[in-house]
Every structure is written in structure tokens, then in C-alpha cells.
Amino acid sequence: MKQLVILSGKGGTGKTSVAAAFAHLLSLKNTPFKAVIADADVDASNLELVLSPSVISREEFWGGSTAEIDPDNCTACGICAEVCRFDAVLVKEDLYTVDPIACDGCAACVYQCPTETIKMIEQIAGEWYQSESLYGPLFHANLIPAQENSGKLVTLVKQQARLLALDEEYDLVLVDGPPGIGCPVISAASGADLALIVAEPTASGVHDMHRVLKTTAHFDVESLVCINKADIYLEGTEAIEEFCQKEGIRVVGKIPFDLAVTESMVQGKPVTAYKADSPASLAIHDLWKEVVDVIQDSEK
Secondary structure, X not given: OEEEEEEEOOOOOOHHHHHHHHHHHHOOOOOOOOEEEEEXXXXXXXXXXXXXXEEEEEEEEEEEEEEEEOOOOOOOOOHHHHHOOOOOEEEEOOEEEEOOOOOOOOOHHHXXXXXXXXXXXXXXXXXXXXXXXXXXXXXXXXXXXXOOOHHHHHHHHHHHHXXXXXXXXXXXXXXXXXXXXXXXXXXXXXXXXXXXXEEOOOHHHHHHHHHHHHHHHXXXXXXXEEEEOOOOOHHHHHHXXXXXXXXXXXXXXXXXXXXXXXXXXXXXXXXXXXXXXXXHHHHHHHHHHHHXXXXXXXXX
């Protein structure tokens, strides 16, 4: 079983559109792989908007903890307010409470409280789901805004997808990863056999592509690059190709700007399913063939 993760250095490059199209192509009769899909962009999960899944099971995700002061045993000594670096301890008429939004969960107040009045209370940070879509099983999640441990939730989503793939003998786990280079990206890339980086030919797109490629290289994950909206700024596309050639990274596809992609999102469908003969769909077909060749070569 192989893991393919689709990443991007920044949001808005078209990463999820490519992932959704791949999910559709993997569901066709002549597909070389049987795949489980995982949406690892838990901070802004939106693959489900295109795949329209039906939720089979729903589970709570318990993330970080926040401090809570027992008012009946608090002596109002003020030590907790002194040691809190986040100004999360609120004081009103000698009544000490903790602002759960400001609390960072460091537990400094717990360790310093002389009467052991403060405890860390685990919080529900989101939910994760197992769903069934037209294109196969989908694991996805939603992190509550401002909650922490998105990297932990990404790991959980990937782990559940991998377990189903192993139990039911799937060949591939397709992971729509988060953008950027932070903890969620590291969790999404961890254990992957191949990463496809979706880049765009803009100044920020090229810069952030460099950063995510450094991240995958650091964790020894083989990476390929595809350029989305490659025809909107040819100098930027050439810069990406020159950089990749210099670094020995394969550019496996160039997707043109195509209004059919936007139309397909409005319709809630992968572009390859919505308009199979559009320029973007044809380019994604070619891109998928290149990715399949790399995966199959790695199995030999």
C-alpha cells in the first residue's frame, strides 16, 4: 500500500481541486489502484464540498487542555496570575477564573498553585468522520476555530484511512494535505511514499513552493511538482521549471487556467467529472498518468 500526499506551499493554488480530480480518476473502471481518500486539511476542510460524502460515523476529537480554578478552595493568593504568561487568569473581587480562549494550556499555574486548586481540563477540539463518497471511502475532520493540536488530528485522520486500507486491501491512500510548512503539513507528509506539490506561477507561489519542497526533502519524501494556472504568468512558470531542473525535481504537469474548474466547484464536482474534455481536465489526466508511472516504478 502506498501513500500519496498532495501539498502546496500556500493556500489557493488548486491543491484540493487536483486532489478531487484524482479521487474521481481513481474511481473509474480502468484505475490501476483502489484508493482510500483522506482530507488532512483539518483547519479548513473542504474536499467534502466537492466529493459530497455521506457520513457513516462521527467521533469527537479531544485536543489540548485548559486550566480551571476551583472557586471553593481558591485562597486568592494571586500566584497563578503572576506566573501566567498569557494573561489568561482573570480577577474580579478576589474571584480568580481562567479565560479558556486565552489559556495556552502550559499548566504553569497548576504547578505553582500552593493549594492544588487548579486542574487541567481536556477540551473537545473538533470532530473526525468516516464517510462514503461516489469516489470511495473518505476520512475527514473539522477542527474548532482557535483550537490547537491540528497536527495530532491530521495524524488521526491519516491513521484511520491507513487502517481501513490495510484491513480491506486497498492499494493507495490519497491524502489532500494542508498548505504551508507547519505541524499539520509535517503530520500529513509523515510516512508518505510520494508528495505532489501543486505550485502556482506567482511570486508568493514560487517562494512558498521552495519552502514546502525543503520540508519534504528534510523528511526524505520524494516530491514531484505540477504547475497550476501555468499560462497566466509564463515567466513564473519558467522560473519554477528552472528551479526544479536545477534541484533534480520532476515537473510532471502544467494545468492551464480554465473557468471549468470554478464552474465545477460551484456544482460540487471534480472538474474531471464535471467537464472531462476541458483543458484543465485533459491536463490533469496527463498529470495523473505521470504520477501513476512514478508510483508503479517505485513498486518494481
